[in-house]
Amino acid sequence: MSENISANPLVSFCFTTFKRGAILKSTLESIRLQGYTNYEVIVSDNDPEASGRHFVESMNDPRFKYFSNGQNLGMKPSFNKSLERSSGEYIVMIADDDPVYPDMLQTLIDLRASHPGYGMYMGGCDWFCADKDVAKQYKLDVGTNSCISNEHDLNFVQIFTPSDFIMNLFTFRIFSHFLWSTCIVKREILVKLGGIPDYGTPFLGDYAYMSVSSTQGVVVLNRSLGCQTIHKENFGRNQNEQLPVLTRNFPVYMESKLSYLPEWPEIKQLMERFFGLWITGHMAFLHHYYKKNGLDNKSLVEAEQEVMKTGFVNRFRIKYQLKKNTPALHDFIVKAKKLIKG
Structure with missing residues (x-):
């Protein structure tokens, strides 16, 4: 009540x-x-x-x-x-x-x-x-x-x-x-x-x-x-200049707040993997979105170059290129891996 x-x-x-x-x-x-x-x-x-x-x-x-x-x-x-x-x-x-x-x-x-x-x-x-x-x-x-x-x-x-x-x-x-x-x-x-x-x-x-x-x-x-x-006005579609800021600052902020945890070394690895997958997925989505809507992607390309300089993001460069350039092939590979794992 x-x-x-x-x-x-x-x-x-x-x-x-x-x-x-x-x-x-x-x-x-x-x-x-x-x-x-x-x-x-x-x-x-x-x-x-x-x-x-x-x-x-x-x-x-x-x-x-x-x-x-x-x-x-x-x-x-x-x-x-x-x-x-x-x-x-x-x-x-x-x-x-x-x-x-x-x-x-x-x-x-x-x-x-x-x-x-x-x-x-x-x-x-x-x-x-x-x-x-x-x-x-x-x-x-x-x-x-x-x-x-x-x-x-x-x-x-x-x-x-x-x-x-x-x-x-x-x-x-x-x-x-x-x-x-x-x-x-x-x-x-x-x-x-x-x-x-x-x-x-x-x-x-x-x-x-x-x-x-x-x-x-x-x-x-x-x-x-x-x-x-x-919807079409969701945050994230026109803020490409913030993606390098995110890449620099998010991991640092998380470490400043969570490194007190005994499990922080394991958490850090999981966080970096999550971040790499998230930001490359987001950038791939934006490339398709801009192309479909006939929008200028210059700011995205500039942000992409900065973001991919970060080591734990660059580890996902092959996956990123697949999602960006051949998304159907990427999705097929992901499904095949899931089937193999059972």
């Missing part, structure tokens, strides 16, 4: 937004449908013209609180502004285009009650795609695509130590994809960390966030609690 609305909310939803009022409103509506009611919503707006104010105030709900940053701080600093402005014991970091399901909070609060004492409680997610061309490029179905595990029953619960969680996160043994808005994290953990990860780019921010937030252990439920909207 939900707790009553109070001056001290248990959960704070922390948003950043920038000139996407209609999308923001849709996600705010998904929060207002929550069965669990003891929460607040903090929206930090990067638009100097404060265009998001109307959409937050139109909720006509004192739990929904609007703040103008006065300038465009960027995604990560704006998220951290929302964290500063929050007061809940637990935090949900949420993008303005990733709605959550009506039972999301109640499910996680129940999970907390049945497994007390951990720092993060997490559910799975779906990917939702309405555009057939975008779906084809991502190899998705039009509509809802589940990202939860097929290795476990629905509602299966797993409990992880920090090291086990991070190793499973980077090897996709929990879910095929993750969404930070389908988990609650103790605010004290994020404050101690200095806020959400900020290493110069939003790329892979969700993986960094979940990794460094696992310090008090993680409880994971095999059930979708929200969805990531896949």
Whole structure:
């Protein structure tokens, strides 16, 4: 049963937004449908013209609180502004285009009650795609695509130590994809960390966030609690200059936060393998995307040259060239290897 609305909310939803009022409103509506009611919503707006104010105030709900940053701080600093402005014991970091399901909070609060004492409680997610061309490029179905595990029953619960969680996160043994808005994290953990990860780019921010937030252990439920909207305006298609920044800074940031773990040498190897596969896959996708849409790929080629200078990324150069130039052959080889392994 939900707790009553109070001056001290248990959960704070922390948003950043920038000139996407209609999308923001849709996600705010998904929060207002929550069965669990003891929460607040903090929206930090990067638009100097404060265009998001109307959409937050139109909720006509004192739990929904609007703040103008006065300038465009960027995604990560704006998220951290929302964290500063929050007061809940637990935090949900949420993008303005990733709605959550009506039972999301109640499910996680129940999970907390049945497994007390951990720092993060997490559910799975779906990917939702309405555009057939975008779906084809991502190899998705039009509509809802589940990202939860097929290795476990629905509602299966797993409990992880920090090291086990991070190793499973980077090897996709929990879910095929993750969404930070389908988990609650103790605010004290994020404050101690200095806020959400900020290493110069939003790329892979969700993986960094979940990794460094696992310090008090993680409880994971095999059930979708929200969805990531896949559309033509998703972050990552026009920020090629940030890919070398990511390659330089992400591994350094992760080591600075996780090297205290005894298992760090093993985690580092898994993290570097994950990173190499992710960034080469992302760049291959962009090459196909630009070609299909007749876009100039000069900035991508420049970024690619810088990224591939990094040793643990360059190890995947053959796989990358296959995905980039002969994707059908790459997919055939991957399927053949899976069949051989049984």
